[in-house]
Amino acid sequence: MATASEPSRPSVGRRIGRAALIVAAGVFLSRALGLVRDIVFAAVLGADQFTDEYQVAFLIPDFLNYLLAGGYMAITFIPILSRYLADGDEQGGWEAFGAIARPVGAGMVVLVAIAWVAAEPLISLIEPGFTESEVARATRLTRIVLPAQVFFVVGSLFMAVQYARERFLVPTLAPIIYNLGIIAGGVLLNLGDDKTPDGFAWGVLAGAIVGNFAVQAWGASRVGWKMTRGRIDLTHRDFRDYLVLAVPLMLGQSLVVLDEQLGRSLGSLLEEPGAISWLQFARRTMLVPVGVIAQAAGVAAYPYLARLFSEGRHRELAATMSKALRYVAVFSVAAAGLIVALSIPIVEVLYERGRWTSIDTVETAGALLFFGLGIPLWGIQQLLARGFYARREMWIPVVTGTAATVGAIPLYLVLLNAFEVRGLAAASTLALAGYTAALAIIWYRRTGSEWLRPVVRSAGRATPLAAIGAVAAWGTGELVRNALDGFTGALVAAVAGAIVFLAAAATTAAGIDRFRSRAARGEVA
Numbered sequence: 001m002a003t004a005s006e007p008s009r010p011s012v013g014r015r016i017g018r019a020a021l022i023v024a025a026g027v028f029l030s031r032a033l034g035l036v037r038d039i040v041f042a043a044v045l046g047a048d049q050f051t052d053e054y055q056v057a058f059l060i061p062d063f064l065n066y067l068l069a070g071g072y073m074a075i076t077f078i079p080i081l082s083r084y085l086a087d088g089d090e091q092g093g094w095e096a097f098g099a100i101a102r103p104v105g106a107g108m109v110v111l112v113a114i115a116w117v118a119a120e121p122l123i124s125l126i127e128p129g130f131t132e133s134e135v136a137r138a139t140r141l142t143r144i145v146l147p148a149q150v151f152f153v154v155g156s157l158f159m160a161v162q163y164a165r166e167r168f169l170v171p172t173l174a175p176i177i178y179n180l181g182i183i184a185g186g187v188l189l190n191l192g193d194d195k196t197p198d199g200f201a202w203g204v205l206a207g208a209i210v211g212n213f214a215v216q217a218w219g220a221s222r223v224g225w226k227m228t229r230g231r232i233d234l235t236h237r238d239f240r241d242y243l244v245l246a247v248p249l250m251l252g253q254s255l256v257v258l259d260e261q262l263g264r265s266l267g268s269l270l271e272e273p274g275a276i277s278w279l280q281f282a283r284r285t286m287l288v289p290v291g292v293i294a295q296a297a298g299v300a301a302y303p304y305l306a307r308l309f310s311e312g313r314h315r316e317l318a319a320t321m322s323k324a325l326r327y328v329a330v331f332s333v334a335a336a337g338l339i340v341a342l343s344i345p346i347v348e349v350l351y352e353r354g355r356w357t358s359i360d361t362v363e364t365a366g367a368l369l370f371f372g373l374g375i376p377l378w379g380i381q382q383l384l385a386r387g388f389y390a391r392r393e394m395w396i397p398v399v400t401g402t403a404a405t406v407g408a409i410p411l412y413l414v415l416l417n418a419f420e421v422r423g424l425a426a427a428s429t430l431a432l433a434g435y436t437a438a439l440a441i442i443w444y445r446r447t448g449s450e451w452l453r454p455v456v457r458s459a460g461r462a463t464p465l466a467a468i469g470a471v472a473a474w475g476t477g478e479l480v481r482n483a484l485d486g487f488t489g490a491l492v493a494a495v496a497g498a499i500v501f502l503a504a505a506a507t508t509a510a511g512i513d514r515f516r517s518r519a520a521r522g523e524v525a
Contacts, residue, residue, distance in 0.1 A: 026172020027296050031288040033179035038281055039350055040183055041200060044190050046355025047274035047281070047364075053134055054197035055276045056127055056268070057141035059261060060119060064111045065149050073104075073156030074163055075389045076245040079306050080238055081164045086310065090224060096238035098228040101157050103239060106232060108150045116143055129268035144201040148208035155208075158216035161225045163303050170219030174211045181207025248394040259428050262409070266416050266424060274360060278421050281351060282367035283428075286375060289335035294328050294379030298386045305390035318447040321387050322454055328383055329459040332376035334505070337466030339372030341473040342497045345481060348490035367425040374429035376459070381436040384443050396442055404435035461509075469505035473497035 045051050077100060084093035115122070120139040123130070130138065159171040185203020190196070233239065260283065267276035301324050308317040339346070343365040352361050385397040408431035415423030444452045480493035 022168045022172065022300075026169070026176065027291045030172070030175035030179060031291045033176055033183070034284060035288065035350060037179050037183050037186070037200075038284060039353075040186055041197075042281065042351040042356045042360075043354030044186060044195055045197060046357070047277040047360045048355075049134055049273045050137070050197060052268070052274065052276040053130075053138040054141055054200060055280045056123065056130070056138045057145055057197075057201060059126060059265075060115050060122055060142055061145045061149050062261070064108065064115060064146075065152055073153060074160035075302065075386070076242055077157055077160040078164050078303055079245065079310065079390075079392065080241050081160065082303070082307055082310060085164060086307075091226075094226050095228050095230070097157060097161065097225065098230050099233060099236040099238045100242045101154055102230065102232045103234060104157075104242075105150060105154045108153050112146050112149060115146055119143055119146075126265050127268045129270070141197060141201045144198070145204050148205045148212075151208040151213035155212035155216045158213075158220040158225070161220040162216075162223055163299070165223040166303065167219070167223050168300065170215065170222070173215055173219075177211025177215060178204075178207035181205075181210060245392065245394055248398040259431070262412055263424050263428070266412060267421070269416070270420055272363075272420075274363075275421055278360065278363040279367055279424060281347075282364045282371050282425060285346065285350065285364075285368055286339060286371040287378075289332070289339065290375055290378045290382075293331045293335060294382045297324050297328055297379075298382045301383070302386045302390060305387060309390050309392070314447075317387075317390065318451045321383065321443075321447070322451040324383055325380060325455045326458040328379040329376060329455055330462045332379040333459060333462040333466045334469070336372050336375040337470035337505075338473065338498060338501055339375065340369055341470040341501065342477050342494050343368040343372060345477050345490040345493040345497065349487065349494055352487070352490070363421055366422045370422055370425035370429055374432050377429065377432045377436045381432065381439055384436070384439040387443060388439075391446075397439060400438045400442070401435055404431055404438065407431075407434070465505040465508050468508050469501035472504035473501035476500040 041051070041054075045054075077097075080096055080100075081093045084090065084096060119142045120135060123138050123142065124135050127135065127138070155174065159174065162168070162171050182200050182203035185206060186197075186200040189199025189202065260280075263276070263279045263283065267279050301320065305317055305320060308314075308320065344361065347361045347365040347368060351364065352358065388394070388396045408427065411431060412424060412427040415427040417423070419426065440452075474497070477493040477497040480496055481489050483489070484492055
């Protein structure tokens with residue numbers, strides 16, 4: 001029990017809530033800047049074979065990042081560091097940092113060097129629809145972006161140090177600075193008449209060095225991290241522990257990871273120049289609400305979930321996950337309704353300027369509609385996956401995701417042939433539905449079905465409200481767009497549609513509550 005001189009710490013729920021607000025604000029700003037980045041990109045370059053080449057330039061670098069579990073560095077390192085911090089052995093934690101950072105950083109340098117040499121034949125292989133000149137340009141862009149992966153991977157360890165210390169502000173700056181770097185590079189290196197994606201690629205490298213590495217090293221030092229000397233030791237206990245957690249993530253590239261890669265590769269088979277860009281713009285627009293709602297909740301909750309599991313408080317872990325899932329389900333369903341109903345005016349407002357055409361808008365909005373239906377699935381699977389990671393059951397999301405990926409490839413091919421760009425977006429959502437359902441079944445078999453019922457009730461209540469709001473928003477948007485042309489019409493349609501969506505959903509919810517209240521009093525026959 002806390003004394004007067006030793007005040008009690010806030011509850012886990014309150015601490016997660018505070019962390020989620022910080023992360024959500026950072027994610028919102030970074031996603032907003034990401035949209036600005038895409039708006040600038042679309043205005044400068046439009047959507048054609050040159051922008052497709054830029055999108056493809058990330059295939060190999062992203063794969064290297066996934067291969068060394070770079071995107072999961074925080075997930076794999078936090079349990080290791082938390083063990084030392086719980087024992088009061090801070091120095092041991094910093095030595096563990098070095099034991100992992102040295103071989104992982106060196107491994108990424110080696111992989112980047114190999115990929116630099118092999119980039120051209122690899123792009124020819126994975127983009128069968130590209131011509132020789134398109135392959136050459138994509139190769140040049142790939143070689144600019146490749147070194148950024150070293151800074152992403154090591155920087156993720158610096159972020160993990162801060163997360164383990166329950167410090168979330170500086171890590172949220174990483175994607176913000178990263179996007180600012182891309183915007184600055186794209187604008188400054190495209191001031192002349194010749195427009196190329198090269199400036200955006202150089203901005204990727206600069207943003208990674210500054211935002212994901214330098215600033216995060218400073219943030220880690222502020223919470224106590226100290227550099228330790230040593231050599232690369234592949235037999236070090238902490239490195240072995242890291243491998244136990246990371247190897248499943250390295251070997252099993254789940255559906256969530258490969259979905260974007262499949263879109264890029266299969267999109268090159270379509271005859272329309274810009275097909276890959278349409279998919280990427282639609283996907284990134286959809287990921288804005290996913291990031292603000294689900295990513296914020298997942299990043300904020302994970303350190304606490306890992307600690308609860310380490311302390312054997314499994315029931316409290318399940319209860320915390322249930323609360324987080326209810327929050328994500330409700331807000332994700334609402335976001336899906338808005339995105340689906342207003343996909344055309346949203347794309348018009350964001351991208352239709354400069355070299356971006358009305359055809360680009362129609363195709364991107366069509367893909368966004370199907371991607372939007374998957375927003376709740378993205379949110380739920382992100383939290384469930386982190387729940388398994390907190391329990392150190394890394395193999396479950398990996399094996400499940402790999403199986404879903406293999407099973408989904410025929411679906412991608414069939415829908416690609418039938419519906420082209422929209423088919424790939426629909427395949428993404430359908431495959432993700434199967435993956436999320438499988439994760440949920442396994443999770444609730446482990447934690448108990450009692451924690452599932454409140455999540456289902458929350459999602460079940462939110463879905464009809466979102467559907468009614470979506471119909472009202474779509475009708476409003478169409479009326480406005482028929483009355484007003486151009487950017488003004490699209491902006492008014494988006495804003496008015498969103499207001500009507502909220503009003504219709506709130507009115508319906510209030511009506512349902514009044515009906516239930518009257519029924520409880522026996523006033524309804």
